[in-house]
Amino acid sequence: MPATPDVVFEAPITYDVGGGQATHAPMVRATVGGVPTKLILDTGSDTHLLTIELAREAGLEGEPGEPGIDSAGASVPSWALGEVSVRIEEADFDLHGVVAITAPAPFPGWGIGGILSPQLLHPDGWAVLDLAADRLFLVDAGEADLADWLTGRAPTTRLLRLERQPGEGTIQVQAAIYPRDPVVTLLDTGAKRTQFVRSAVAAAAGGPRVTTGHGVGGSASSGSEVRDQALAVGGTRLPLPALIVADDARGPAGLVGMDVLRGTVLAVSADPERRVLWQLPPAPSSPE
Numbered sequence: 001m002p003a004t005p006d007v008v009f010e011a012p013i014t015y016d017v018g019g020g021q022a023t024h025a026p027m028v029r030a031t032v033g034g035v036p037t038k039l040i041l042d043t044g045s046d047t048h049l050l051t052i053e054l055a056r057e058a059g060l061e062g063e064p065g066e067p068g069i070d071s072a073g074a075s076v077p078s079w080a081l082g083e084v085s086v087r088i089e090e091a092d093f094d095l096h097g098v099v100a101i102t103a104p105a106p107f108p109g110w111g112i113g114g115i116l117s118p119q120l121l122h123p124d125g126w127a128v129l130d131l132a133a134d135r136l137f138l139v140d141a142g143e144a145d146l147a148d149w150l151t152g153r154a155p156t157t158r159l160l161r162l163e164r165q166p167g168e169g170t171i172q173v174q175a176a177i178y179p180r181d182p183v184v185t186l187l188d189t190g191a192k193r194t195q196f197v198r199s200a201v202a203a204a205a206g207g208p209r210v211t212t213g214h215g216v217g218g219s220a221s222s223g224s225e226v227r228d229q230a231l232a233v234g235g236t237r238l239p240l241p242a243l244i245v246a247d248d249a250r251g252p253a254g255l256v257g258m259d260v261l262r263g264t265v266l267a268v269s270a271d272p273e274r275r276v277l278w279q280l281p282p283a284p285s286s287p288e
Contacts (some may be wrong), residue, residue, distance in 0.1 A: 005141030005149045011089045013134040014038065024192040024258045026129065027112065028136060031087040033058025037113030039086075041129060042190030043268055044255075046169030048095045050114035051103035052079055055111035060084060069250070076101050086208050092189065093121065115190065119171065119268040129189060129266045131258075132281070139267075144268060147277060154265075156282040160234035162165070164272045171268050171276055172252055175233035177201050177243065185233070185254030187276065189261055194231070195223060195244035196254040202229065223247050231260065236280065 014029065015022040017038075027038040032050065035058045047200055055062055062079030069075060079100040086093050095116075107113070118127040122138040129136060132154075138148060143161075151159055165172035165184055175185035183200045229240040238260060246255075265279035 005139045007137050007139050008125070009088075009091050009136075009138040011136045013041070013089075013129070013131070013136055015134075015154045017106075017112070021110075023106075023110065023112075024262075025190055026131060026134070026136075026258075028088050028116070030113070032084065033060060034112060035113070036111075039113060040112050040115045040190060042115045042188070043118060043129075043171040043266065044186055044188035044190045045115050045117045045271060046115070046120075048084075048098045048116055048120065049113075050081065050084065050098060050100050051107055052100040053103050053108065054113035055079070055081060055100045060100075061097060065099065097121075117169070117191075119169075119270050123270045126267050126269050128251050129268070131189070131261055132193075132263050132265060143275060143277070150265060150267065150277060150279050154279065156272050157265075158236060158277075158280045158282065160236060160280065161277040162234050162276040162278060164274070164276055168272050170271075171266075171275055173233065175231060175254055175256065177254075178230040178232040178237055179242075182232070183253035186252045187256050187261065187266065188280070189258060189266070191255055191257035192238060193242075193257045193259050194255060195246045195257070197246050197248070200253050201226065201243065201245050233255065234278065238280070 011028050013026045017023050025040045027040050030037055030039045032054060035054060037054055060081055062081045062228040065078040067075045067077050081098040081100050084095045084098040086095055118129060121127050125138060125140040128139055139283045147159055162173040171186060171187040172184050174182040176182040177196050177200055180200055180202050223244045223246040226243050226245055231238040231240055263281055267277035
């Protein structure tokens with residue numbers, strides 16, 4: 001008889017940034033030093049980040065750190081905050097190794113005060129991002145019991161078990177643009193659109209030019225758009241009506257964004273030796 005997982009925390013996920021607008025990124029409502037804010041749940045981050053503006057308003061002291069490089073290649077100044085207490089809904093979390101950065105341009109107006117690495121929220125367990133029901137769970141369970149719990153909640157779905165890249169703090173797996181060979185691919189809840197480097201894409205990459213996103217330093221990255229591709233991952237093919245072909249890669253060769261992840265469930269852990277559980281809707285698919 002499988003053990004029942006222990007759900008130690010549950011919170012709603014929001015996309016609301018006010019004024020009838022929504023962002024692509026999943027967020028939780030939080031309080032830092034008595035200051036209410038929203039924090040993005042970003043599996044593409046291997047550390048917790050707060051804006052320096054929020055840190056100062058909350059009375060947090062920071063030591064200047066080494067500049068970092070954002071996803072678009074821009075240099076980003078940073079401050080080391082160390083351990084920070086954050087309240088998410090009615091639960092308190094002690095976050096370790098927190099770094100502060102200057103707020104990206106949209107953050108202040110949207111009430112966003114930083115970025116959480118969800119896989120680090122429960123170091124000995126799992127973070128389950130239910131991007132279909134818009135809920136965050138922190139769960140104590142073995143992989144088999146967690147898989148049973150996930151499929152019990154949604155019996156008709158497909159559950160992929162994906163090996164992670166060794167030693168990586170972000171959620172990196174093997175995936176391909178069919179029929180090309182698999183490449184290291186980041187499952188990134190902080191990214192809006194799915195993109196792969198040119199060498200990993202099966203079709204000619206001569207589509208219209210598009211901006212693929214902005215790094216936290218404010219600089220933009222760009223690429224071209226190709227249509228009607230398929231993502232091959234974990235023995236399943238997922239249709240990609242539009243795929244961004246990146247001009248260059250500053251990280252993994254592939255990135256799966258919220259255009260694919262929204263409507264799915266992602267279970268991740270701080271331990272890169274644990275597999276990723278990715279629960280997909282019961283839509284038809286073709287085997288590899």
